[in-house]
Amino acid sequence: MVQRLSIQHATLVFGEDAGLFGVDLTVNAGEIHALLGLNGSGKTTLIQAILQMLRLHKGTISFDGVSLANLPPGAWRRVGHLVNQPFAYPELDAATNLALAARLKGIETAQIPNSVDAAITDLGLERYRHVAARRLSQGNRQRVGLAAALQHHPDLVVLDEPTNTLDPAGVLRLRKLRLHRADQGAAILVSSHHLDEVARIADRIWVLNYGRMIGELEPGTPDLERAFFQMVHADDELRAS
Numbered sequence: 001m002v003q004r005l006s007i008q009h010a011t012l013v014f015g016e017d018a019g020l021f022g023v024d025l026t027v028n029a030g031e032i033h034a035l036l037g038l039n040g041s042g043k044t045t046l047i048q049a050i051l052q053m054l055r056l057h058k059g060t061i062s063f064d065g066v067s068l069a070n071l072p073p074g075a076w077r078r079v080g081h082l083v084n085q086p087f088a089y090p091e092l093d094a095a096t097n098l099a100l101a102a103r104l105k106g107i108e109t110a111q112i113p114n115s116v117d118a119a120i121t122d123l124g125l126e127r128y129r130h131v132a133a134r135r136l137s138q139g140n141r142q143r144v145g146l147a148a149a150l151q152h153h154p155d156l157v158v159l160d161e162p163t164n165t166l167d168p169a170g171v172l173r174l175r176k177l178r179l180h181r182a183d184q185g186a187a188i189l190v191s192s193h194h195l196d197e198v199a200r201i202a203d204r205i206w207v208l209n210y211g212r213m214i215g216e217l218e219p220g221t222p223d224l225e226r227a228f229f230q231m232v233h234a235d236d237e238l239r240a241s
């Protein structure tokens with residue numbers, strides 16, 4: 001089993017209980033892992049640290065066994081991500097945005113039109129391929145961002161709340177795409193507030209609370225919401241005592 005993403009004792013302190021405090025996590029090739037946690041629990045911070053948008057104060061993050069600090073720049077082409085705003089230049093249409101993303105990720109020039117077509121089909125953007133990103137609805141802009149994150153078939157996929165703003169059809173497309181990519185060997189880490197969706201796709205579900213990894217939930221748990229709150233409340237009580 002290839003250990004694609006390995007996070008050891010990730011620590012990044014913004015303030016008391018804000019940030020990350022000794023977070024450990026490993027995602028193997030072919031697995032989908034979900035990060036759950038209340039607002040402010042540290043999901044985006046962890047994802048930004050994985051993407052080197054934030055620097056850890058302590059701990060290490062490795063991709064295929066190589067610490068991010070030593071990763072050659074070309075290795076980032078094997079990563080696909082969506083965090084904060086989806087990638088899209090507002091004046092450019094969906095297809096041109098995707099062609100630029102493909103170029104940035106090192107897809108050969110001759111392959112770019114096929115790659116863009118496939119990404120547009122995968123995310124159901126056919127009607128919008130010639131529409132400027134600034135004219136797209138939020139959900140369709142999110143689809144463009146997801147298409148850009150996934151079109152180069154990255155080995156590691158990191159997505160922060162990707163189903164936000166997607167309609168049920170978009171959620172379904174993304175689910176199929178993620179399951180398919182994991183079958184092909186990608187390691188996928190995704191944060192979410194949508195417990196139903198997480199239960200459908202995740203091999204493992206991790207729970208963050210106040211920047212600490214407080215446990216794992218079994219994806220097959222019948223009432224995932226209840227189990228989640230029990231875990232969070234038990235941790236809150238422990239912290240208060």
Ligand SMILES: Nc1ncnc2c1ncn2[C@@H]1O[C@H](COP(=O)(O)OP(=O)(O)OP(=O)(O)O)[C@@H](O)[C@H]1O
Nearest residue numbers: 014017018019037038039040041042043044045046
């Ligand atoms: N740049 C920053 N400076 C100071 N504090 C920050 C910064 N970024 C995040 N924080 C704090 O760190 C904590 C974790 O924030 P983070 O955005 O990672 O949470 P989250 O789990 O992604 O939340 P949400 O579900 O609302 O997106 C919060 O208390 C937040 O206010």
